[in-house]
Amino acid sequence: MTAPELFCPFCAAPMQRVGRELTCVIGEMSLSRRLETILLERFGGRARGDAPQPARGAALYCPACRAPLGEDLTCAACAGTIRDLRFQLIEFHPHRQPE
């Protein structure tokens, strides 16, 4: 698999460009411009194309490593964090629940 720009923080699926927006197709969620810019600055260019699909059950995942994030929303593998983005993500980016 070629590396995606980012993995979806909600379900760890590879995100795709739909038009201009970076989108989780499964979750029917597109990132806002602002959030996309921040996430790409932090995680872009190092998303791992070979990262395995993680087990379900975590609330949020690392957009680069696909690793489930703990309560502090910081990735144990790459030290990237989305802690400060939690509100923006959850309030403004409704994500369809996977079945």
Ligand SMILES: [Zn+2]
């Ligand atoms: Zn998703």
Ligand SMILES: [Zn+2]
């Ligand atoms: Zn990470």
